[in-house]
Amino acid sequence: MAYQAYNQPNAYNRPNLEQIFSSVDKDRSGQISADELQRALSNGTWNPFNPETCRLMIGMFDSNGDGAINFGEFQALWQYINDWTTCFRSFDLDRSGNISKSELKNALTQFGYRLSDGFYDILLNKFDRSHNNSINFDDFIQLCVVLQTLTASFRDADTDRDGVITVGYEQFLTMIAPMVLKERSRRAS
Numbered sequence: 001m002a003y004q005a006y007n008q009p010n011a012y013n014r015p016n017l018e019q020i021f022s023s024v025d026k027d028r029s030g031q032i033s034a035d036e037l038q039r040a041l042s043n044g045t046w047n048p049f050n051p052e053t054c055r056l057m058i059g060m061f062d063s064n065g066d067g068a069i070n071f072g073e074f075q076a077l078w079q080y081i082n083d084w085t086t087c088f089r090s091f092d093l094d095r096s097g098n099i100s101k102s103e104l105k106n107a108l109t110q111f112g113y114r115l116s117d118g119f120y121d122i123l124l125n126k127f128d129r130s131h132n133n134s135i136n137f138d139d140f141i142q143l144c145v146v147l148q149t150l151t152a153s154f155r156d157a158d159t160d161r162d163g164v165i166t167v168g169y170e171q172f173l174t175m176i177a178p179m180v181l182k183e184r185s186r187r188a189s
């Protein structure tokens with residue numbers, strides 16, 4: 001059982017993860033919903049974790065498409081969140097707990113993006129939900145995932161790699177759909 005496994009010292013942290021999973025699964029349904037994930041995560045402020053970031057992450061790790069995260073899916077999701085935590089801390093050079101414009105420039109440049117100063121202002125304006133001219137952890141994940149997804153769609157369309165694409169209206173909607181469509185209605189379980 002989980003409790004016994006927890007006492008075994010070298011079991012790849014898996015028992016620990018089971019404990020985390022059950023503490024996040026407040027209603028004991030065996031699945032983690034977007035609400036449960038949101039309540040479990042902290043962005044370093046007293047404000048709730050960005051619900052859009054939760055929705056994006058659940059969409060990424062909900063392999064069986066039932067709209068929630070089971071334990072198997074949770075292992076990958078938890079690793080992903082931990083990786084973002086490490087990444088966020090490494091780019092928060094002044095240890096303020098959030099990412100300033102210059103820290104964001106440094107981060108995205110290291111990720112391989114080449115963006116103008118004006119575009120960083122747009123990003124900051126769009127993703128700074130707390131309106132303190134910097135990006136919190138949850139908003140940082142959202143920003144990076146949105147940028148990554150849109151960049152991937154752009155690259156797919158930019159077949160001749162000249163950095164310019166011509167898109168029709170429906171193709172454009174298809175490209176941005178993953179960013180704007182709400183969580184699929186949950187299938188009856």
Ligand SMILES: [Ca+2]
Pocket residue numbers: 025026027028029030031032033036
């Ligand atoms: Ca649950």
Ligand SMILES: [Ca+2]
Pocket residue numbers: 061062063064065066067068069070073
């Ligand atoms: Ca699932």
Ligand SMILES: [Ca+2]
Pocket residue numbers: 091092093094095096097098099100103
């Ligand atoms: Ca900072």
